[in-house]
Amino acid sequence: MTSLFALCDCNNFYASCERVFDPSLNEKPVVVLSNNDGCVIARSNEAKALGIQMGDPFFQIRNLVEHKQVHAFSSNYVLYGDMSDRVMQTLSQFTPHVEIYSIDECFLDLGDFYDIDLFSYAWEIKRTVTRWTGIPVSLGVAPTKALAKVANKLAKKSAKANGVLVLTEPYHIQKALEATKVEDVWGIGGQYAKFLKKHNIHTALDFTNASENWVRKHMTVVGVRLLKELKGESCLELEEVAPAKKGICTSRSFGTKLTSLKDVKEATASYAAKCAKKLRSQKSCARLVTVFVQTNPFSEHDRQYYNSRTIAMPVATNSDIELIHYATLALKAIFKPNYYYKKSGVIVTEIIPENQIQFDLLDTVDRDKHSSLMKVMDKLTDRFGRSMVQVAAQGLNKNWLLKSDYKSPYYTTRVEEIPTVYIRI
DNA sequence: TCTGGGGTCCTAGGACCC
DNA sequence: TCTGGGGTCCTAGGACCC
Numbered sequence: 389m390t391s392l393f394a395l396c397d398c399n400n401f402y403a404s405c406e407r408v409f410d411p412s413l414n415e416k417p418v419v420v421l422s423n424n425d426g427c428v429i430a431r432s433n434e435a436k437a438l439g440i441q442m443g444d445p446f447f448q449i450r451n452l453v454e455h456k457q458v459h460a461f462s463s464n465y466v467l468y469g470d471m472s473d474r475v476m477q478t479l480s481q482f483t484p485h486v487e488i489y490s491i492d493e494c495f496l497d498l499g500d501f502y503d504i505d506l507f508s509y510a511w512e513i514k515r516t517v518t519r520w521t522g523i524p525v526s527l528g529v530a531p532t533k534a535l536a537k538v539a540n541k542l543a544k545k546s547a548k549a550n551g552v553l554v555l556t557e558p559y560h561i562q563k564a565l566e567a568t569k570v571e572d573v574w575g576i577g578g579q580y581a582k583f584l585k586k587h588n589i590h591t592a593l594d595f596t597n598a599s600e601n602w603v604r605k606h607m608t609v610v611g612v613r614l615l616k617e618l619k620g621e622s623c624l625e626l627e628e629v630a631p632a633k634k635g636i637c638t639s640r641s642f643g644t645k646l647t648s649l650k651d652v653k654e655a656t657a658s659y660a661a662k663c664a665k666k667l668r669s670q671k672s673c674a675r676l677v678t679v680f681v682q683t684n685p686f687s688e689h690d691r692q693y694y695n696s697r698t699i700a701m702p703v704a705t706n707s708d709i710e711l712i713h714y715a716t717l718a719l720k721a722i723f724k725p726n727y728y729y730k731k732s733g734v735i736v737t738e739i740i741p742e743n744q745i746q747f748d749l750l751d752t753v754d755r756d757k758h759s760s761l762m763k764v765m766d767k768l769t770d771r772f773g774r775s776m777v778q779v780a781a782q783g784l785n786k787n788w789l790l791k792s793d794y795k796s797p798y799y800t801t802r803v804e805e806i807p808t809v810y811i812r813i
Numbered sequence: 814t815c816t817g818g819g820g821t822c823c824t825a826g827g828a829c830c831c
Numbered sequence: 832t833c834t835g836g837g838g839t840c841c842t843a844g845g846a847c848c849c
Contacts, residue, residue: 426815429817447815489848492849576847578847608823634821636820639817641818819848820847823847824843827841830837
């Protein structure tokens with residue numbers, strides 16, 4: 389039995405989302421910035437043509453942005469998440485078996501569709517997504533996921549393909565591998581690309597000619613799987629149900645450098661609350677909480693400091709209040725005065741379903757009370773926005789808030805401006 | 814002045830056990 | 832003088848993804 393996959397990838401996704409709601413941006417250079425308006429994380433084709441690279445710090449291209457009238461946006465993840473849902477919904481019309489691989493990519497299992505005209509079908513998918521959502525997409529179709537990735541990349545690059553490429557004929561597959569640089573292969577990053585080139589492997593085709601043992605020795609079993617996939621043997625299955633997360637992390641750079649424990653504490657408390665909310669939304673609890681802090685690694689004259697601390701909580705939890713409590717303890721253990729802090733983060737691990745908590749005989753926390761309080765808070769924040777209500781430890785001043793100077797409106801989920809209510813426990 | 818955030822998997826090596 | 836060996840668990844680090 390032969391397998392068949394399509395990879396559908398949204399073109400310049402975040403930039404395209406901004407365009408859907410403001411068509412005057414069509415054919416204009418558009419970039420979307422990372423949190424804190426730090427660097428470029430999405431570019432329209434026109435912005436790419438100006439030489440703007442992925443990851444370029446915004447301040448370094450500010451001149452270009454002004455001269456060439458580049459439209460820059462702060463990232464608006466609520467909007468992008470909503471548009472992503474619409475795209476994925478549309479794709480599910482074409483096969484019951486889809487894997488949402490990332491916010492802007494989806495694998496479709498086309499299983500035994502070999503007897504239909506794949507090219508027409510792929511085009512139909514592409515046209516429908518664009519018509520229903522306004523987002524342009526590219527499709528690659530091939531017998532394995534890794535080859536579908538190759539096909540997708542070429543579909544985007546080649547003017548002739550114009551966004552759709554079907555790779556089922558061995559000759560076409562070979563030509564495609566030959567045209568793909570080894571560093572552009574899914575699963576080969578900078579380190580491996582450098583290593584492979586040193587061994588005279590420059591294209592995906594060169595790579596498929598390497599021996600399995602050699603690949604295993606230098607690239608582990610992950611490399612071997614990739615090798616087989618590129619040779620047409622499917623090793624990576626469709627994952628329709630996303631496996632439960634093993635860790636959840638919330639971390640941010642601060643809007644400015646912070647020196648006081650109070651400010652770092654408030655920021656960290658907010659990240660802890662965000663982790664708790666994520667846990668609740670997937671109906672799980674965590675037993676370990678890790679906090680890290682760091683100074684600005686780009687700053688040459690500042691003294692550098694990084695540290696982290698993990699605390700095992702007596703009972704796994706998803707309560708804002710409890711998580712904030714332990715995260716604050718962890719922070720106090722690693723915080724040192726007289727440093728310029730630029731970033732902190734909270735990571736929760738040892739995640740279990742919330743109905744499988746091991747209770748502690750000496751537990752003093754009223755878990756029912758916490759749980760009903762959290763339910764009320766979630767209802768309020770879901771309806772009125774996340775700043776509607778919060779635990780007081782998250783602070784009032786928000787000196788640490790990140791920059792977001794160029795945000796587009798919440799087109800799909802309008803949130804009214806409502807004053808925050810603070811809960812003190 | 815200003816440089817993102819959130820994940821995954823695999824391996825080697827040490828600790829520990831019998 | 833000779834000083835086992837196999838298994839498991841955990842962690843740190845390194846690679847990758849979007």
